[in-house]
Amino acid sequence: MSGKIPVTVLTGYLGAGKTTLLNRILSEPHGKKFAVIVNEFGEVGIDNDLVVGADEEVFEMNNGCVCCTVRGDLIRIIDGLMKRKGGFDGIIVETTGLADPAPVAQTFFMDQDVQERTRLDAVVTVVDARWLALRLQDAPEARNQIAFADVLVLNKTDLVTPGELEEVERRIRAINPYAKLHRAQNANVPVAEVLDRNAFDLDRILDIEPDFLEEGHHHHHNDDIQSVAVTIEGAVNPDRFLPWLNDFAQRAGADLLRSKGILAFPGEPRRFVFQGVHMMLDGDLQREWRDDEKRASKVVFIGRGLDRDAIERAVKACAV
Numbered sequence: 001m002s003g004k005i006p007v008t009v010l011t012g013y014l015g016a017g018k019t020t021l022l023n024r025i026l027s028e029p030h031g032k033k034f035a036v037i038v039n040e041f042g043e044v045g046i047d048n049d050l051v052v053g054a055d056e057e058v059f060e061m062n063n064g065c066v067c068c069t070v071r072g073d074l075i076r077i078i079d080g081l082m083k084r085k086g087g088f089d090g091i092i093v094e095t096t097g098l099a100d101p102a103p104v105a106q107t108f109f110m111d112q113d114v115q116e117r118t119r120l121d122a123v124v125t126v127v128d129a130r131w132l133a134l135r136l137q138d139a140p141e142a143r144n145q146i147a148f149a150d151v152l153v154l155n156k157t158d159l160v161t162p163g164e165l166e167e168v169e170r171r172i173r174a175i176n177p178y179a180k181l182h183r184a185q186n187a188n189v190p191v192a193e194v195l196d197r198n199a200f201d202l203d204r205i206l207d208i209e210p211d212f213l214e215e216g217h218h219h220h221h222n223d224d225i226q227s228v229a230v231t232i233e234g235a236v237n238p239d240r241f242l243p244w245l246n247d248f249a250q251r252a253g254a255d256l257l258r259s260k261g262i263l264a265f266p267g268e269p270r271r272f273v274f275q276g277v278h279m280m281l282d283g284d285l286q287r288e289w290r291d292d293e294k295r296a297s298k299v300v301f302i303g304r305g306l307d308r309d310a311i312e313r314a315v316k317a318c319a320v
Ligand SMILES: Nc1nc2c(ncn2[C@@H]2O[C@H](COP(=O)(O)OP(=O)(O)OP(=O)(O)O)[C@@H](O)[C@H]2O)c(=O)[nH]1
Pocket: 012, 013, 014, 015, 016, 017, 018, 019, 020, 021, 047, 096, 097, 126, 155, 156, 157, 158, 159, 184, 185, 186, 187, 258, 275, 276, 282
């Protein structure tokens, strides 16, 4: 096992806090060099831009879900990484919130080259304490992500009462009694509890999914979930955009699983970043635009039955 590069697969439903955890890991003074592979659902890459960039290189795969069409991409990226001089201390793969972690984990057993050079260290699943009960009703992926976890981060504990938290934990334990569980706020788990765990347990996974090591694993996505992305090659007027966004999130709330965006405002040197889960939105001005960056505005909404045309029209009407 020694000499193989540990791979951490970071999973969890849309908006649970995966990027928050990833940024926490990357910001710690651990002196290690990580390669980060981000896969997101949606035509426009936003997560890539939200990952704190220090020495890490972020590889983005946003052409579909890592658990299906882009497994070949994942293999190619890892292959490329292995050929580099200097190497890495670890690889972190952040999957889309809609990914089933099984096929992602499978990649590290199926491809011989990948298998010889890497080892799957742990599947870390971030769970949103606020919305889990709903997700267990409407999202089979959320259940699978919990079932596959070696480490569970029960996040957003600030948004529930102690009684609700107990109930959420009970429901998680009914699905996965084995994984180490950490309660967290803003994904504040010690990094040592997440990385280098040597926790991935193939035998346990074969119990859950006996055909795990067989080719041709099939699964179905929730086809009714779609993503609507709009890019504007310039700034938007905040006085028009922000009231529309708030209103839209309130109206579409139940069907709107995730929203995020990076915006340029006229005369503002900093990027405005917003994020939301259902009707709860959060946004602020963050770092300055870099000289080599195009001051464009991009937004992504992921949900059920979203009116693509109406969203596009509304966002474009805010362009200045
Ligand atoms: N109140 C609260 N908000 C949190 C917490 N952790 C993360 N958030 C916020 O929740 C939103 C989603 O967090 P992300 O880390 O982007 O979630 P994600 O799982 O990477 O989202 P996707 O990549 O879209 O699936 C952001 O606005 C975070 O600031 C928490 O513990 N409490």
